[in-house]
Amino acid sequence: MKTTIVAVINQKGGTGKTTTTINLGSALSKLGKRVLLLDLDPQSNLSYSLAVAKPDVTLADVFLGNKKIKDILVEKDGLWVAPGSNDLVDIEISLVQQPEREQFLKNLLSEIKGFDYVLIDCPPSLSVLTLNALTAAQEILIPLQMEVLTLQGLDQIMNTVNKVKKAFNPNLKIKGVVVVMFDVRRKLSQEVLEYLQENVREKIFDTHIRLNVKLAEAPSFGKSIIDYDASSNGAKDYRALAEEFVRA
Template identity: 85%
Template sequence: MKTTTVAVINQKGGTGKTTTTINLGSALSKQGKKVLLVDLDPQSNLSYSLAVANPEATLADVFLGNRKLVEIIVEKDGLWIAPGSNELVDIEISLVSEKERETFLKTILAEAKGFDIILIDCPPSLSVLTLNALTAAQEVLIPLQMEVLTLQGLDQITNTVARVRKAFNPKLKIKGIVVVMFDVRRKLSQEVLEYLHENVKEKIFKSQIRLNVKLAEAPSFGKSILDYDTSSNGAKDYKALAEEFLKS
């Protein structure tokens, strides 16, 4: 089985990165795909949002060589999760002085057998951990809010991907941009989206994730939106995104 590894990145916090990783993963699993979610963010919001709050071991233990990846993976609602922890901050600091520091995660994920798709929830920064994710992945998914400042951030992301492609991972490609927290009532949202379509060469998924209260509520119950409220706009939007994702 060929596994597709996707890094979900945005260097800003609060941009729907973790929400997209969880809910796209959930929607893909309900399409019959076996999905592993990797919580590479030291804030471990993904793990918390799926009620994997106090795991016996985390990704930090795997980086340290104390555990194998298969020993830390937790199953929840049809998803498999490699939980993160704030100890990843220390891991990142220690990686800076290591030789081949960019390839640690790639080596770790080589142990992940039997998965169709691996989604990596990256830290909200273009850091050594994010560099590890980009070196391990074949594809990059960029959740983007329709705000003026996100356009500047998009340039930083695409430049980083280009540098990683040149230095470490020649097969890395941008899968596409996912429009998140989209407010159809705001003129600015429409204007930024139009600008993207006119000026950005990367694929922009047609499936937009609308601003949705249910999406914000779901983590409080430790569930994806598809398990929390399958009739909500959030669930419908991520189902549509999953279908488009698999065809692209």
Template identity: 85%
Template sequence: MKTNVVAVINQKGGTGKTTTTINLGSALSKLGKKVLLIDLDPQSNLSYSLAVSNTDATLADVFQGDKGLNDILVEKNGLWVAPGSNDLVDIEISLVSQPEREKFLKSILAKVKGFDFVLIDCPPSLSVLTLNALTAAQEVLIPLQMEVLTLQGLDQITKTVQKVKKALNPKLKIKGIVVVMFDVRRKLSQEVLEYLQDNVQEKIFRSQIRMNVKLAEAPSFGKSVLDYDASSNGARDYAALAEEYLEA
């Protein structure tokens, strides 16, 4: 079985990165794929959102060599989760002085078998941990809000991906951009989208993730939006994205 490792990145916080990792993963799972979610963000929002934040061991223990990745995995509503923790801050600091510091996660994931997809929720920065994700991944997925400042951030992300591709991971490619928190009532949202479509070479997925209160509510119940309210726009949008992702 070929495992598709996907780094979900955006260097800004609050851009729908964790929401996309969880709900795309859930939607892929419901299409029959076995999915592992890696919470690489020291803020551990993914773990909290799926109610797996109070665990005996986390990804930090794996980086330190105290645990294997399989030892820390938690199953949640058909998904497998490698919990994060604030201890990843210390891990990141210690990695800076390590030889081949960008390849730790790649080595960790090489020992994991049986998954169709591994989705990595990256920190909201282009940090050593994010470089680990980009070195381990085959594909990059970029959730993007339709705001003016996101255009500048997108350029930074694409340049970083190209540098990693050249120096560390020649197989790395940008799978595409996911339009998130899309507000059909705002003229600016449509204007930024049109600008992207006209000026950006990367694929922009047709399946847009609309503003939806159910997406905001679902983490309070420790569920993906597809498990929380399958009839909501949020669930339908991520289900459509998963199908498109498999076709792309």
């Protein structure tokens, strides 16, 4: 079984990165794919959102060499989760001093077998942990809100990707941009989308994730949107995205 490692990245917080990682992963699992979610963000919002809030061991223990990744995995509604924790802040500080510090995660993930997809929820910054994710991944998925500052943020991401390709991971490619929190009633949303479609060479997924109250509620119940409310627009959108993602 070939494993595809996908880094879900946006260098700005609050952009739907964690929501996309969880719900795309859940939708892929409903398509029969075996999916591992990696919570690489020290804020560990992904772990919290799936009710894996206080695990005994986390990715920090793996980076320290105390555990193998397979030893920390938690099963949740058909997904596997490698939990994060605030201890990753200390890991990041220690990594700065290490030779080949960008390669740690890639080496750790080489032990992972039996998954179709590994989706990495990256920190909302260009940190050593984010560089580790980009070095380990084959593909990048970029969630974007349709705001004016989005365009500046996308340029920053593209510059980062190009630097990582040159320095650490020449085979890295952008899977595509997924439009999130899309408000069909706002003229600005449509205008930014049209600009992206006309000016961005990378793939923009046809599926747009609409603004949806149920999407915001689901983490409070420790569930993906599909397990929380399968009939909601959020669930419909992420199922459609998963089908498009597999075909892309």
